[in-house]
Amino acid sequence: MYKAKAYSAASATSPLASAEIPRRDATERDVQIDILYCGICHSDLHTVRDEWSGVMPTTYPCVPGHEIVGRVTAVGPAVTKFKPGDLVGVGCLVDSDHTCPNCKADVEQFCNNAIFTYNSPDRHLGGITYGGYSESIVVDEHFVLRVPANLDPAGVAPLLCAGITTYSPMRRWGDLTGKKVGVVGLGGLGHMGVKFARAFGAHVVVFTTSPNKKEDALRLGAHEVIVSTDPEEMKRQAGTFDFILDTIAAEHDINAYIAMLGLDGEITLVGAPEKPLPVSAFALLFGRRSLSGSLIGGLKETQEMLDFCGQHNITADVEIIPIQKVNEAYDRLVRSDVKYRFSIDMASLKAE
Known part of the structure; x- marks a missing residue:
């Protein structure tokens, strides 16, 4: 010793x-x-x-x-x-x-x-x-x-x-080439999610509550940025995503992002909010969508x-x-x- x-x-x-x-x-x-x-x-x-x-x-x-x-x-x-x-x-x-x-x-x-x-x-x-x-x-x-x-x-x-936490669920999902992938949040986890999704060949979209993060999201590799507090922006892209990585560790409306998924789409949680998130069963049922979690x-x-x-x-x-x-x-x-x-x-x- x-x-x-x-x-x-x-x-x-x-x-x-x-x-x-x-x-x-x-x-x-x-x-x-x-x-x-x-x-x-x-x-x-x-x-x-x-x-x-x-x-x-x-x-x-x-x-x-x-x-x-x-x-x-x-x-x-x-x-x-x-x-x-x-x-x-x-x-x-x-x-x-x-x-x-x-x-x-x-x-x-x-x-x-x-x-x-x-x-x-x-x-x-x-x-x-x-x-x-x-x-x-x-x-x-x-x-x-x-x-x-x-x-x-x-x-x-x-x-x-942060790297393996975001890499693992994307790799496990399958071939992301040409798929539409959302990353919720642009922090320590989210910025790695953007880099990996881009390297996997996906069309990468960042969801953020901060409009001033748009320029940085694009620099990191995002193709588009959605300000999630804008209901019109969210409505326009509803039902179009194949996979969404949710990196938010604070309380938030998970159903708003489930609604972004297309048929058989999946959203994976890698953030860990302190309080349980209410989930709408109908949001999952109509679209055969999946909600999952991933740990390192x-x-x-x-x-x-x-x-x-x-x-x-x-x-x-x-x-x-x-x-x-x-x-x-x-x-x-x-x-x-x-x-x-x-x-x-x-x-x-x-x-x-």
Whole structure:
């Protein structure tokens, strides 16, 4: 075991502050990683502030961060896929039972014994797992991902959550070439949804409540932008979409977007509103439409996503910050004051 510098929260009302945390020495199948960048996900903020206490209560101290890119510094003797110096990533998962049907089907995120990168039981050291707001991390080889060398590491970090969260449901839907795809919301998730849908060959339409986002949506790859508060705009395109990705985490009228779907159309939720959304059965029945949800992706699919990003030169749009500005970044995140994801330069932690 060794000590690593990190930023942690001592309680739901405490700011993130400099701390030292334990990390295990690399065991037989482990990869030790010097963290270069860590993205800030809205889940980090929810967990730090214990806003999901009814479902996933936070154990303190809490070190968040599950969008990690770094360099391998050491590997265990049984590791075959990585060597020191490799550029790698770690996402939302660091372990699972490896034996259940979901693990065997490469959807480890649905394993009943999945271990998340932070705020999960730590099987090695006891206590809980600590995330990527730290100088290093030690992870089982199976949960380490290879990062394409041609991509900017700071922009890759958010792909480990925002990227796979939006890539997975689109890829699972099928061939989107020539299909009409809607993306609801243009934030951290939505901007990745636009980039992927465009790369998949779809006709991409962004739904937004903010008319001033139109120019940016088009820059990111959208063909059209619909201001969802304009009833005439919504009416004109009702019943014409094949697939819609709903990235909104706040309360909103899901039926307005279900009405946008054509016959056999599907809308997938990747945002997680705190309160249940009322759904009209008739909106689904008339049109044989489907409403589904999606949660990140398994390790095989996440590697596929990273490789796809390497081939198409896709990264997240990021604002790089030092770790010392993380509390300010959280406040800005609440105000949606970022285009479109924060990426922490972890070299700044060495100054602590």
